[in-house]
Amino acid sequence: MSGEKVKIEISREAYEQAKRFIEEQGGFKSVEELVEFLITEAVGAEGGEEISPEEEEKIKERLRRLGYM
């Protein structure tokens, strides 16, 4: 995820725990990255797809024709 950044505050304890997790498990480059990842995991993340209303209608038509809907 990119774009404008904002600051948030979390407890030192949670921050240290996150840092340790990253050192041990890898995968994430920073606590910021981990926090973003966990937020999308928890609240879900719409988007990442560009489907216009016309395209969505076409998709639904095909799904209906094939008996999926």
Added chain:
Amino acid sequence: MVSRPHGGKLVDRTVRGRRREALLGEAWEIVRVDITFDRAIDVEDIAYGVFSPLEGFLVEDDYLSVLKGMRLSDGTPWTIPVILDVDKSIASMLRQGDDIALFFDGKPLAIMRVEDIYAFDKKLHAERVFKTTDARHPGVAKLSSMREILIGGRIDLLNTVYNPLERYTLWPKETRVLFREKGWRTIAAFQTRNVPHLGHEYVQKAALSFVDGLFINPLAGWKKRGDYRDEVILEAYKALIEHYYPRNVVVLAALRMNMWYAGPREAVHHAIARKNFGATHFIVGRDHAGVGDYYGPYEAWEIFSEFPDLGITPLFIREAFYCRKCMGMANEKTCPHSDEYRVRISGTKIRSMLLKGEKPPETMMRKEVSEAVLSFENPFV
């Protein structure tokens, strides 16, 4: 809420309308590179977003990063190199920045922007991806038949490859719309190349008992001798779903994707592809995408601990058997009884019975499924 696409954005490299017409004209004017069926399938999987965030074949930086660290150079998990090989003679005609036309079956399939041209070390590739250089390994064998030079770069899809299973094929954009329409927030994906026996059903239902929907996604296409035909697998699943699953909890669709038998690495690859379809969970087989004894029994499970940032939850469900004392299907974690009560489900035994036209016992395979398989004159390749 369906999964966010891998790398954040669902790739769509299909071209339509006027732009397609223009590019189709151009395709006959520029350098033509004929590609194999396998690479044509890769082109489609890239274009329709199965391999998001890839927009084309890997450039050298990404290729080496995948080989050595199982991640793209920006850190995104990626375990199986998606590469395009060409002859030296063709490579020598190409320059970075060229547009070339990828032809398959005499037709322009896609336009590719050549971003990188590089040699690759097949031995290193085999050691890293397959953990062996043994020529008997089917992935190593395929690799050794590839040409010497790789070209990387983004593609634009102009045509599609003939697909006999077209009416069973859904792409990520379609399943995402479908899952949302169904109101599913959690979806477990199941990968298969087999007809379902009771063990598979047990594993699927174990997952289904805590997610909203099950996405059964057989891998179609390339087969080795003795494999079940794609139509047989689909008909067998239709019979199982009709008789043994509630309405509206299962989506069955085929996917044409290359198979490398890379075991653990390919298990992660399969999970990433299904994340792009919108699945939130992925059922990982014990010897997922394995072959022979090249991989340890639980290696395909262990590898997932290296990817806390994968964005799809792997489900490790132990193999099921029928227990006469439990009087039902069970697994090591749910049944305390000894082997004398357990009926092991053997895929090999089922296969050899079906080959002889016999129905396997109902403690192994549903009779409706056996009947669906046996309704084919020759269910095997």
